[in-house]
Amino acid sequence: MTRAFVTGVGGQDGGYLAEALLARGDDVHALVLHAERDAPLPDGVQRHVGDVTDVEATRRLLLDLAPDEVYNLAAISSVAHSWEWPDLAALVNGTAAVALLESAHQLQRTGHAVRFVQASSAEVFGQPDTSPQDESTPVRPVNPYGAAKAYAHLMTGVYRHRGLHASSLVLYNHESPRRPAHFVTRKITRGVAEIATGRRDRLWLGNLDARRDWGWAPDYVAAMVAAAGAEAPDDYVVATGEAHAVRDLVATAFAHVGIDDWEPLVAVDPDLIRPADAALLVGDASRARERLGWRPTATFEQVVARMVDADLGADGRAEPA
Structure with a gap:
């Protein structure tokens, strides 16, 4: 049985992801903020109260659980809020994400293979010169949210080169009634x-x-699961086009x-x-389509x-x- 560790489970994507993993038969563990410790979760999810910004405690938890897959969805998820709290956005969306990558890498060094999925954002492209954007588009954010996400996105590539099965999914806008x-x-x-x-x-x-470029949130969660299961890790633009x-x-x-x-x-x-x-953000998901078999529904x-x-x-x- 695959053991999965999910951060940001209380958000739109986190809930859909937990449900998808449970439906697959996974043993799902989630990091839940203290303020949300009593919030309802899908039946079967094992909650662990904590905060990704508490690097030491989160690292101990990850090493103790030894998950096979790690999905980092924790974030200050609003661009508007990132303008109000740019330092918090940098900490949660950037530094904490990199700390989680390092924790996964340390777990892998014990001999336990782990696969890591980082939920990135089209905001890392900021003001692109061309449209649609793909994985080769220069990273050039224009707001605190995008800048913090860009750091985590780039560091996912760094850890991939260190041997971690780490994929960063550049998610374009995706919506649902849970937004x-x-x-x-x-x-x-x-x-x-x-x-x-x-x-x-x-x-x-x-x-x-x-x-x-607006899509359906459960479709984007399906791309995360597909990336974790792919033979080789990579960066993927996930968008409708x-x-x-x-x-x-x-x-x-x-x-x-x-x-x-x-x-x-x-x-x-x-x-x-x-x-x-x-500026105009519209994504070219050709790589996800060709390598992951992913398409919006x-x-x-x-x-x-x-x-x-x-x-x-x-x-x-x-x-x-």
Whole structure:
């Protein structure tokens, strides 16, 4: 039986990943923050209370558990929050990730083979000169989140050269009904659901022209599992290859509830516009397709529809946050 160790299990991807590993029959262990020690986890996950920034304690735990696979999803996951707490983003998204790589490497030196998957981000590319981006695109972040992720991404390659089966997955935007409410995608789908049910009269957003490559979160988790099981480790861009503007997502969400004239229902709040917004980010997942057999299963329209439906709830009313 494969023993897997997952950080960031409380997030959108962490929950889907734990479920996928359990469905595969794995012995799944998760690192859970003290503040989330009583939060519900998928049945079968063994929780260990701690923090990736506590390097010594996390290293002892990893060496004691001796997992076969390590998935590092722990992160300050919001670009906006990284501007508020750049030092914390550097610590969690960067330094702690590298410490976990070193812990996995130390475990491997005891004779126990281990495979490591780092959840990276398209934000490492920042302002790319070309589109779509692939694994050869220069790393040039423009925000604290991307800079910290870039450090961990590059160090994953360093440890791969030291003999660790370490893969970094450059994940483009991926969404689901589990996305927290402060993310723009969920803010939109919840807002549309509330407007459709008469509980709100306007949706306030930031830059409507920002373009992103949005996919379905469970698909991206499947890429992580495939990378861990691949014969050889590598870096992988995981993306749909299609870019859509925020206004496209807004229009698609409103159309799903039968509202075509949505412009009067949306207003721009200057306070929601980021200090520096990444340029056109759209990924070329050819390597993941060819080496991992990975392909997205849901279209952009399907992702948006599933999120709106979830926010409407089974009775057609917008669910609480």
